[in-house]
Structure formats: structure tokens, C-alpha cells
Amino acid sequence: MLKVSHLERTYPAQPGGAAVQALKSVSLSVEQGDIFSLLGPSGCGKTTMLQCIAGLETPDAGRIVIGGETVYSRDERIHLPANERGLGMVFQSYAIWPHMSVAENVAFPLLQRGRNPGREQIARRxxxxxxxxxxxxxxxxxxxxxxxxxxxxxALARALVHKPRLLLLDEPLSNLDAKLRDTMRIELRRLIKSIGITAIFVTHDQVEAMGMSDRVALMRAGKVIQVGTSKEIYLNPHSAFAADFMGSGNLVACTISDVDNDRAVTTTPFGQIQAKVAAGLRAGDDAILVIRPNAPIIHTQPVDAQGDLAQIPGNVSSVTFLGEKIEVRVCLSGGYDFVVTMNTFEAPVEGQKVYLTLPAERCIVVHKDHPVSSAARSVDLEGLAA
Incomplete structure (x- = not known):
């Protein structure tokens, strides 16, 4: 349905500043009927990408094909105007005109497209x-x-009234309060799926991306660094940045001692831990061990850890009640702080000695880089730069 190839966009330097390369040879494809999210931190290029697809920004190079039609190609000198691309768009601010009725807001695209279908048909649509x-x-x-x-x-009805072939949504839930945002995320996905339209959804919120999308493109500094389903990226990130941005996690600097197919033995401050391994890593590499907060199993007594099951002793430093879950911070050897989430009925108490067991299939070793999230981590991340 949508294919973007080697798209580039650089904003000229402003007085006293440098040019900003917002998109760096970005390529991706979206299948018919999918809800596809562009996810990443502020300044990563996701909104620029959406605006280039919409025709609101002019790329410097690359190609954009929508429904088999080339709407932009630098090499072929094609640049279809925004109003001829057959798109619907929901803006972050909604852009609802207060001086118009609901019907007038929704009818606006039909009146502005130059092919007025007539009063009765407008009312019906x-x-x-x-x-x-x-x-x-x-x-x-x-x-x-x-x-x-x-x-x-x-805003969604107005974007759909002229039956677009592609729906673009630029952080449409960001202006809602937390409770309504959760409700509308579910409702918005249901509506889009019931219509059967292909949608591109821009967000910086990984929960929104996971809840809304069939597939996600995780962006950083003008590049797409990983594409997959939410579950694939969450459970099998390729890098420390992907692991850190796509959900919280304990990120531990480690060295890979051995690799056997898709498993690795890592040396960490807590001993040797077995885990899945990202492609391209080899024995001897410095890497990052990613352990999601819900991966460890807390025991109050030592267990018989055999096979690929690691066991780490520690002391509970804090227990925080968060409603449907409890966040437990466990102080490990060397003063490292490990975050573990549990259900609300099984929490240990502060000061209690516990033992964390780590099944290898719940941990993954990834390439190291600079995580950018401000979320709590279990170790000092100094020196993670590749």
C-alpha cells in the first residue's frame, strides 16, 4: 500500500546554527489494511516522515509510492500536491473549527476538493x-x-468523509487525559480496523504504539533502527536503545563469554547469565544484557537452579504499590539496583533477602549504544557508547 525508499530531508541552517538532517535515507513499506506506527523520541524524524508522505514537506531525495502510484520521486521529478494524494489526516490539535457545527466541520473536505458532489450527497456522506x-x-x-x-x-470523521486510501494520524491522543487516552486508543483501533483502511500513526508513546499497531518502525536520529510487531521489538530488541525505548527494563553491561546458535553466556557483575542473543554478536563482544522487570522470578529461599536458569541473591530496598502491580527494587551485589514487577498479592517486604531466578528465554543480549530514556535502570550506564 505504501512504500518509502531512501527518503532524505535536511532543514537548512538557521542563523547561528547548523543544518539539521531530519531523515537519513529512510526506507519502509506498509501493507494494505495495517495500522503502522512511527515511534521514537522527539526530534527523531517521525513527524517529518509523516509530513513528507502527506505532501506537506518536500523531501530532498527518495521515492514515495501510495497504492501503486508514485506521489514523489526526486529522480523522476514527480511531486503530487497534498490535495491530490487521496489522504486523510488527523492532526495533533484536531483543528476543529469552533465557529462551525459538527456537520460543517466534517463536510469541509468535500467542499474544498474542487469536486463538489452536491448538497444531498454531502449530507449523506x-x-x-x-x-x-x-x-x-x-x-x-x-x-x-x-x-x-x-x-x-x-477529526477522524472529517479525515474519512472523502474515503481516503491512506489515513495519517499525528499523535491524535496526546491532548486527552490518561484515562480517556486509554479508552480512545482501543476505540480508535477498533474503528480503523472496522473500516479496513491503512493507517500511519505517529507517536512518542510506546504504550500507544503497542496498543494500536500491527507493526512499528522505531526511529532514532533520522533513521529507522528496527521494524516489527510490538511484541517482536519488545521481546527481541536489536540494541540497547530499542530495549530501553520500547518499554522499561534492567540494562546490564556485560561481556559475551560464549555464543551457541541463538543463546549466549554472558559475564556480568552478578556472575554468568545465559540469554538469547541478538544477531551479529560474537564471543568476546561487550554488550548489554536486557532483563524486563517482569522477567525475574522472586523467591524467598534458594532454589535448585539448573540448566539455563540463573539465580541471583539480593535484598529488597523498596516496595511500591502501583495498583495492578507492585514494583520491587532489589539491591544486588556491588550496590546495583534491580527493578522487578509482581502482582499485588505476592510482594516481599523491605529489607527481606530474596533470590531472583532468571530463565534464559526471558533475557536477551543486545548491541550496546546510548539509551536515551530517563526511565530507571538497574546499573550505571556509563560507557555504553559504541
Missing amino acids: VDDALAMVELAGYGNRSATQLSGGQQQRI
């Missing part, structure tokens, strides 16, 4: 779009009478 987002009967209301969630739906 507006009604269909409102029904699609479960707002039938709201057409005569003022846009200012809508809640945040309703405005989000109106």
Missing part, C-alpha cells in the same frame, strides 16, 4: 461518517459543545 465514529445525530451541535474524545472522533 457526512451522516455516514458520523455514524462510522458513533456520533450519529451530533451534526447540528456546535463544535465547542464537544468533549475531547468527541472532538477526536469528529
Whole structure:
């Protein structure tokens, strides 16, 4: 449905500054009917990518193909205007006009596309779009009478009323409160899937990306560094950055002692630990061992650790109640702080000695780089630069 090849975009230098290369030969493809997320921190290039697809930004090089039609190619000198690309877009601010009724907001694209279908057909298509987002009967209301969630739906109805071949969403949930955001994430995915339209979803929130997407492109510094399903990237990140950004985790500097197929033996401050291994790593490499907070199993007594099961003793330094889960911080040898999550009915107490068992299939060794998240980590990450 969408294919982007070697896309580049550089913003010229401003007075006193340097040029900014927002996209660095980015390539990706999106299948028909997929919800595909562009995920990454601020400044990684995801919004620039979306705007280039929409025709709101002009790339410096590369090619964009939508539904088999080339809409941009530097080499072929093709640049289709935004209004001719057959796209719908939901902006971060929703861009709902307060002086218009709900129906007038939704009808706006039909009146501006230069092919006015007539009053009766416009009314019918507006009604269909409102029904699609479960707002039938709201057409005569003022846009200012809508809640945040309703405005989000109106913006979606307006993006869909002209039956676009591709839907673009630029952080459409960021203006909602936390509870409504969770509800609308589920509702938005259901609506998009029920329509069967292909969608590109931009977000910096990994929970949104995991909850919304069929596939995710994780971006960093103008490049796509990993593409896959949310589960694939979460459980099998390629690098420390991917592991750190795609969910919380304990990141431990280690050295690979041995590699056998997809398993590695690592030497860490806590002894040798077996784990899955990312492609390209070899014995002798310095790397990062990633252990998700829900991976360790806490025991109050030593267990018989055999095979690929590691066991690490420690002391509980804090227990934090977070509702559906409890966060336990365990102080390991050398003063390292390890974060473990548990269900709310099995928590140890502060000061208690515990033993963490680590099944190899729950841990993974990845390439080291600079993680950028401010999330808590179990070890001092100084020296992680490749």
C-alpha cells in the first residue's frame, strides 16, 4: 500500500546554527489494511516522515509510492500536491473549527476538493461518517459543545468523509487525559480496523504504539533502527536503545563469554547469565544484557537452579504499590539496583533477602549504544557508547 525508499530531508541552517538532517535515507513499506506506527523520541524524524508522505514537506531525495502510484520521486521529478494524494489526516490539535457545527466541520473536505458532489450527497456522506465514529445525530451541535474524545472522533470523521486510501494520524491522543487516552486508543483501533483502511500513526508513546499497531518502525536520529510487531521489538530488541525505548527494563553491561546458535553466556557483575542473543554478536563482544522487570522470578529461599536458569541473591530496598502491580527494587551485589514487577498479592517486604531466578528465554543480549530514556535502570550506564 505504501512504500518509502531512501527518503532524505535536511532543514537548512538557521542563523547561528547548523543544518539539521531530519531523515537519513529512510526506507519502509506498509501493507494494505495495517495500522503502522512511527515511534521514537522527539526530534527523531517521525513527524517529518509523516509530513513528507502527506505532501506537506518536500523531501530532498527518495521515492514515495501510495497504492501503486508514485506521489514523489526526486529522480523522476514527480511531486503530487497534498490535495491530490487521496489522504486523510488527523492532526495533533484536531483543528476543529469552533465557529462551525459538527456537520460543517466534517463536510469541509468535500467542499474544498474542487469536486463538489452536491448538497444531498454531502449530507449523506457526512451522516455516514458520523455514524462510522458513533456520533450519529451530533451534526447540528456546535463544535465547542464537544468533549475531547468527541472532538477526536469528529477529526477522524472529517479525515474519512472523502474515503481516503491512506489515513495519517499525528499523535491524535496526546491532548486527552490518561484515562480517556486509554479508552480512545482501543476505540480508535477498533474503528480503523472496522473500516479496513491503512493507517500511519505517529507517536512518542510506546504504550500507544503497542496498543494500536500491527507493526512499528522505531526511529532514532533520522533513521529507522528496527521494524516489527510490538511484541517482536519488545521481546527481541536489536540494541540497547530499542530495549530501553520500547518499554522499561534492567540494562546490564556485560561481556559475551560464549555464543551457541541463538543463546549466549554472558559475564556480568552478578556472575554468568545465559540469554538469547541478538544477531551479529560474537564471543568476546561487550554488550548489554536486557532483563524486563517482569522477567525475574522472586523467591524467598534458594532454589535448585539448573540448566539455563540463573539465580541471583539480593535484598529488597523498596516496595511500591502501583495498583495492578507492585514494583520491587532489589539491591544486588556491588550496590546495583534491580527493578522487578509482581502482582499485588505476592510482594516481599523491605529489607527481606530474596533470590531472583532468571530463565534464559526471558533475557536477551543486545548491541550496546546510548539509551536515551530517563526511565530507571538497574546499573550505571556509563560507557555504553559504541
